[in-house]
Amino acid sequence: MDSFEELAVVRAEALAALEETENIAALRDWEKAYLGRKGKVTLQIRAIGKLPPAQRPAFGKEVNQVKQELAVLYAEAEKSLKRAEIARRLAASAVDVTLPGRPAISGHLHLTTQTLRQIYAIFAQLGFEVYESPDVELESYNFDLLNIPAYHPARDMWDTFWVDDKRLLRTHTSPGQIRVMRERTPEPIRVILPGKCYRYEQITARSEHQFYQVEGLAVGRQVSMTDLIGTMHQFAELFYGEGRQIRVRSSYFPFTEPSIEVDTDCILCGGEGCPICKYTGWLEIAGAGMVHPVVLENGGYNPDEWSGFAFGMGVERPSMMKYGVEDIRLFYGNDLRFLRQF
Numbered sequence: 405m406d407s408f409e410e411l412a413v414v415r416a417e418a419l420a421a422l423e424e425t426e427n428i429a430a431l432r433d434w435e436k437a438y439l440g441r442k443g444k445v446t447l448q449i450r451a452i453g454k455l456p457p458a459q460r461p462a463f464g465k466e467v468n469q470v471k472q473e474l475a476v477l478y479a480e481a482e483k484s485l486k487r488a489e490i491a492r493r494l495a496a497s498a499v500d501v502t503l504p505g506r507p508a509i510s511g512h513l514h515l516t517t518q519t520l521r522q523i524y525a526i527f528a529q530l531g532f533e534v535y536e537s538p539d540v541e542l543e544s545y546n547f548d549l550l551n552i553p554a555y556h557p558a559r560d561m562w563d564t565f566w567v568d569d570k571r572l573l574r575t576h577t578s579p580g581q582i583r584v585m586r587e588r589t590p591e592p593i594r595v596i597l598p599g600k601c602y603r604y605e606q607i608t609a610r611s612e613h614q615f616y617q618v619e620g621l622a623v624g625r626q627v628s629m630t631d632l633i634g635t636m637h638q639f640a641e642l643f644y645g646e647g648r649q650i651r652v653r654s655s656y657f658p659f660t661e662p663s664i665e666v667d668t669d670c671i672l673c674g675g676e677g678c679p680i681c682k683y684t685g686w687l688e689i690a691g692a693g694m695v696h697p698v699v700l701e702n703g704g705y706n707p708d709e710w711s712g713f714a715f716g717m718g719v720e721r722p723s724m725m726k727y728g729v730e731d732i733r734l735f736y737g738n739d740l741r742f743l744r745q746f
């Protein structure tokens with residue numbers, strides 16, 4: 405075999421071997437085997453010197469052509485193997501757009517907000533609008549103007565968070581009565597005053613230091629106790645269920661005269677007696693009364709011409725009764741396991 409034939413064999417072998425390479429690593433080995441420092445084609449080039457001088461130019465030209473040819477094929481093979489590799493990796497990490505998505509968790513209204521909105525809707529039917537008043541209140545609005553002067557023993561009914569000498573966190577929603585009266589006088593009024601109240605009190609299963617109240621106020625030329633009782637009865641039926649009975653007990657609040665407490669027959673036992681109603685058959689739903697003449701006057705209404713009724717009720721308490729929640733602290737404890745139930 406002369407050197408030309410040998411070169412043809414090497415070339416044929418190299419072309420066949422290149423067909424077999426399936427990945428980059430095998431391609432690198434192929435390059436080493438033929439074009440590397442000790443590769444078969446390289447050795448052919450080195451052997452030129454051993455040929456008879458007359459053969460050298462022709463063989464040299466031939467072997468260089470083979471080397472060029474293989475180098476070009478190598479570069480092409482490398483390119484296509486790399487492309488295949490990228491395609492493989494993309495296929496492995498591909499996103500399957502046909503898979504069903506994970507549903508987003510949607511929140512819902514807090515139980516207190518739900519109850520408040522229910523109460524708003526009921527009183528809206530009865531012709532009451534919502535009137536909001538501030539959480540930080542003047543001492544005079546929270547107490548003095550509601551007929552609770554500094555020396556009055558009734559001040560002890562409300563333990564207070566003071567902001568400074570004159571301002572406090574409202575202990576009840578009643579200061580809104582003065583605000584709305586001063587704003588609306590001399591027009592008739594029918595509003596509910598919802599909001600958070602704050603009391604410096606021991607936190608227990610039955611009392612929180614902050615809680616919601618809804619207060620109601622109706623002022624007109626001939627508003628009477630009968631209107632108040634009728635309103636309370638309607639509310640009891642709309643909120644606690646049809647056919648509810650109410651009863652009225654006499655009570656005391658500094659800003660109403662006379663004052664009453666309103667009970668409904670127990671929503672759980674219907675009056676038979678159960679732990680919720682403490683076996684009395686009745687549940688207290690509101691404190692109420694006819695607006696005290698002093699309060700009417702402080703609001704800018706002449707008590708000789710005007711009269712009014714007012715009532716106040718909790719918001720957490722009715723939810724507790726309705727859903728059998730035994731601990732008021734659960735409402736604002738931020739435990740989602742509790743909140744998600746409603």
Ligand SMILES: [Zn+2]
Pocket residue numbers: 670671672673674675676677678679680681682683685686
């Ligand atoms: Zn009961």
